[in-house]
Amino acid sequence: MIEAKALTKRYGGKTAVDGIDFQVRPGSVTGFLGPNGAGKSTTMRMILGLDLPTAGTVTVDGRDYRGKVWPLHDVGALLDARAVHPGRSAYNHLHSLAAANGIGRARVDVVLEQVGLTSVAHKRVGGFSLGMAQRLGIAGVLLGNPGTMLFDEPVNGLDPDGILWIRTLMRSLAAEGRTVLVSSHLMSEMALTADHLLVIGRGRLLADTPLSELIARHSAERVEVRAADPRRLTADLRAVGARVAVESDGTLAVTGMGSVGIGELAAARGHVLHQLHDVTASLEQAYFRLTGESVEYRTPVSALEAGPTSKAVPKPEAVSA
Numbered sequence: 001m002i003e004a005k006a007l008t009k010r011y012g013g014k015t016a017v018d019g020i021d022f023q024v025r026p027g028s029v030t031g032f033l034g035p036n037g038a039g040k041s042t043t044m045r046m047i048l049g050l051d052l053p054t055a056g057t058v059t060v061d062g063r064d065y066r067g068k069v070w071p072l073h074d075v076g077a078l079l080d081a082r083a084v085h086p087g088r089s090a091y092n093h094l095h096s097l098a099a100a101n102g103i104g105r106a107r108v109d110v111v112l113e114q115v116g117l118t119s120v121a122h123k124r125v126g127g128f129s130l131g132m133a134q135r136l137g138i139a140g141v142l143l144g145n146p147g148t149m150l151f152d153e154p155v156n157g158l159d160p161d162g163i164l165w166i167r168t169l170m171r172s173l174a175a176e177g178r179t180v181l182v183s184s185h186l187m188s189e190m191a192l193t194a195d196h197l198l199v200i201g202r203g204r205l206l207a208d209t210p211l212s213e214l215i216a217r218h219s220a221e222r223v224e225v226r227a228a229d230p231r232r233l234t235a236d237l238r239a240v241g242a243r244v245a246v247e248s249d250g251t252l253a254v255t256g257m258g259s260v261g262i263g264e265l266a267a268a269r270g271h272v273l274h275q276l277h278d279v280t281a282s283l284e285q286a287y288f289r290l291t292g293e294s295v296e297y298r299t300p301v302s303a304l305e306a307g308p309t310s311k312a313v314p315k316p317e318a319v320s321a
């Protein structure tokens, strides 16, 4: 288990992580979400002892790694897939990591096979694509067979096949009882991978919640209905106090009344329904609602309206929310 207590990191006048408390429990995949500059990488670096907290503590299974090299048997981490000497082969990179941690050569072959890099094991890492470098980084995480694994943006650069592979891998690692913390900006992927979420914004914890609860909490209580006679159904619903908005394709968007009540009213009044379903928010919608105030680096609306081909697209600029 990873446990942070009042964890704080300041760089000069900038507070990157602002007194956060959380636990990352074994047996599930915990997603770590937040806008650019929110403090995710800084938190991960403090977990690994690579950055020293300004205040507070963070431990892995009760151990504090500040100032120490964490043993690969305890913790595996993929922080920056490109941080490998480009002149080395994949095999030599993993072998030197293994040797420093008392891990035998046979294990290097096993993890290379596991990540699909056996055929390029003796090629220079400098010639690897980003996706191949990510796979090598993941091999490094698996090398010591640790109980705790951290992945910072692991699907970056992976093709759809690779994304599916890493999703399945993380879920199986968690199912084996490991603690798995993974950061990503890909909401659709997180929705399929994570069981639990930590959401951070401007260094503060915005949510520490099961994924399903976050989505339920941010879902509008809205029901979409399609009926053979939408005009008569609208009148019947409004007569009992429901709010009904009629969309351009004739779908009724109903609030103030649940799908059970609508179904029962329809049956009682002889309506033919073609569709009746609760509208739930996607993780992306829930995330935007949660982090809207915490986005520090935002593309101006004018740039978005100008479109991707415009020469006038400015770089993202810092705005204060």
Ligand SMILES: Nc1ncnc2c1ncn2[C@@H]1O[C@H](COP(=O)(O)OP(=O)(O)OP(=O)(O)O)[C@@H](O)[C@H]1O
Binding pocket: 011, 014, 015, 016, 034, 035, 036, 037, 038, 039, 040, 041, 042, 043
């Ligand atoms: N070594 C450093 N020196 C000064 N400021 C830093 C340093 N490292 C991080 N920061 C600042 O701390 C804040 C948090 O950065 P961090 O990299 O942890 O965010 P993040 O959530 O990982 O962002 P991203 O999603 O863009 O990777 C940012 O404002 C960043 O500029």
